[in-house]
Amino acid sequence: MTPQSDEDEVWRQIVASFNDTAERDSADQPWPDSENVAPEPTRRVVKPSEEDDPAARDDAFAGDPTEPGDVLDRPDTEDDEDEGHYEPPPPPPLPKLDLPTKLAWVALFGGPAYLLVAAMASWHMEGWALFTAVAAFIGGFVALVVRMGDGPPNDSGWDDGAVL
Numbered sequence: 001m002t003p004q005s006d007e008d009e010v011w012r013q014i015v016a017s018f019n020d021t022a023e024r025d026s027a028d029q030p031w032p033d034s035e036n037v038a039p040e041p042t043r044r045v046v047k048p049s050e051e052d053d054p055a056a057r058d059d060a061f062a063g064d065p066t067e068p069g070d071v072l073d074r075p076d077t078e079d080d081e082d083e084g085h086y087e088p089p090p091p092p093p094l095p096k097l098d099l100p101t102k103l104a105w106v107a108l109f110g111g112p113a114y115l116l117v118a119a120m121a122s123w124h125m126e127g128w129a130l131f132t133a134v135a136a137f138i139g140g141f142v143a144l145v146v147r148m149g150d151g152p153p154n155d156s157g158w159d160d161g162a163v164l
Contacts, residue, residue, distance in 0.1 A: 107136040108140030
């Protein structure tokens with residue numbers, strides 16, 4: 001037999017056993033049994049009985065006497081609900097925009113907004129109004145891109161390392 005015919009036979013066996021179900025045998029597992037994780041047991045809260053522990057009897061009345069029941073019978077407090085909850089600090093205020101940037105934003109959104117309102121209201125638009133709206137949109141976009149300032153900050157030092 002040639003190496004090509006052996007390879008063809010292996011492929012025929014793979015194709016023939018394509019729809020067969022795999023056998024589950026613990027000996028075929030790629031990891032040892034010691035690494036198998038058992039399902040977690042359900043957690044139960046066991047209250048000590050008052051007959052078994054005299055200290056529990058005394059501690060049951062240590063809190064507010066108006067609260068009914070044992071210390072363990074109290075519902076979770078608000079502190080327990082907030083445990084593990086992260087509340088980020090308030091974000092810093094947005095930077096103040098200068099007049100050219102504000103005008104560029106108004107032009108960027110104002111031109112298409114005028115065209116949309118005029119089209120929905122079926123207004124008759126002159127050629128100069130269409131030109132002005134399109135030019136305002138393009139001019140606002142160009143102004144914002146030019147003012148974007150994608151270079152490194154001026155005070156970054158002599159190296160171009162990571163800026164945090």
